[in-house]
Amino acid sequence: MDMINILRTIRQLDRPAVLATIIGVEGHAYRKAGAAMLLPLNGDTVGTVSPGCIESDLLERVPSIWEASRYEVAEYNMDPEDDPIWGEAVGCGGVIRVLLEPIEGALRGILMDALDLLDAGKEVRFMRGLKGEELFYELATEETVRFPSDESYDWQFSIRLTNRQRVILFGAGPDAVPIYQLLMQSSFHVIVADWRPRLLAAYPDAEHYLGTPEQLKEKLQLSAEDAVVVCSHHLHYDREMIKWSLTSRPKYIGVMGSTKRIGMLFNGEVPPATVKAPIGLSIGAEGPYEIAVSIAAELIALRNQWRNKQKEVRHEPIRNLFGGGTEQPNGQAEAAAGAFFGRSARQYGASCSAH
Structure with a gap:
């Protein structure tokens, strides 16, 4: 639901901003894969991806991501077994992977196209695909459309965007x-x-x-x-x-x-x-x-x-890197950080501040 507010804010936005999207969850988490948050450079956020645990760390990443004009993947491990201090304090007990993308160029254009389609009363599926180190974007407007399996993509992730009820x-x-x-x-x-x-x-x-x-x-x-x-x-x-x-x-x-x-x-x-x-x-x-x-x-x-009949988030197994999706105990496909190897920024446990 946050995405409609995020898209409308982006349309009016006249300052640098980064889009944060959860692309992988292992174990328990406050928000599921597909949840998004807008992070303008001035700190006026829209949406949430956690109950407040990782937002400060995400905001600290915004200036460098915008300056580099490159995406980044941040990983937060809230598992008490791996991190007895922060994991237990937060109480999530899971691993969250967040894709951070500067709102510019192709991403901004396709997000505005998605908003135009939503305003026209259509449902939209927004897909990200990774080839090497480059992200590519596609839109589909028919609910029944499935993006074709493209072996040239190392990883695919799509979310379904709908208007508010x-x-x-x-x-x-x-x-x-x-x-x-x-x-x-x-x-x-x-x-x-x-x-x-x-x-x-x-x-x-x-x-x-x-x-x-x-x-x-x-x-x-x-x-x-x-x-x-x-x-x-x-x-x-x-x-x-x-x-x-x-x-x-x-x-x-x-x-x-x-x-x-x-x-x-x-x-x-x-x-x-x-x-x-x-x-x-x-x-x-x-x-x-x-x-x-x-x-x-x-x-x-x-x-x-x-x-419930139509999942808001559809995961594609990671291909070529692991030989197929690896099933986790919680039923989620192997998360995407591995597909972004070399571009992934990792932060374990201490992502939450003690203020």
Whole structure:
């Protein structure tokens, strides 16, 4: 999810920066392979690749990487057996390999191409390939496309880039504010809709639409990929919004309200399978903030389920160097540092500062 923010920041960026991408994980780690972070020279970072353990070290590498105009691979060993001080303190117990690339030339160009495709509503697969000591980049826009096996590549690594899951938040009352905030912080694309201008004024930075459900049809253009949260607390308009949403068959429709009110909304009938009523995970939530947590948690869980069928990160075995991928105990392919032999900068354990 960080990549959308990173790409949009790069588009506006007018200063040197380095892109950090996790390309290999052995054992446990806070973020998985494919997680990325933008490291501008001035230190204003976007995204995360750890809970704060390795960021300082990564930032220290930025000036030299930019000056050399060359990528680098940093390796961080958090295994307590190899490093009883830092490994145990961090509690990760794994090895993380991070590819650092200066944002310039071919990389910047292809990242901007990827953003243009995402803005056009397409999914993108971004591939890096290593030939000797040179990195090459490719894009594919069809989900079913697999990059051809090219024996001239010593190593390949690809990630799937998608737009944020769109959530229509119908109802802009005070209890919707924490829902909006949590969903935005959880990398959803939240659109607030209501027929009351006074309530929409509480969302000055949000994408918002004014109108009744009937008026919103043309403005919002619901799709099967959307999720809808109905929380206007107006019986007639909530019912209209649910009815319209059902005809568009979005992935999820969540309805806020008591069991009695939900019974009134559906005329005593059992809601369809795509409708979650009442909305949110059953955690005994009370009050707007706890309810917002239950809703955000439910949507995060569902988003991950929807994406499980298509892995966000696809690893290609390292060829020519090891005679195929070597399986690790945690199921990950042999990590990429070996493929970058001679270009790999390694840092064990003490990558975390003691401040």
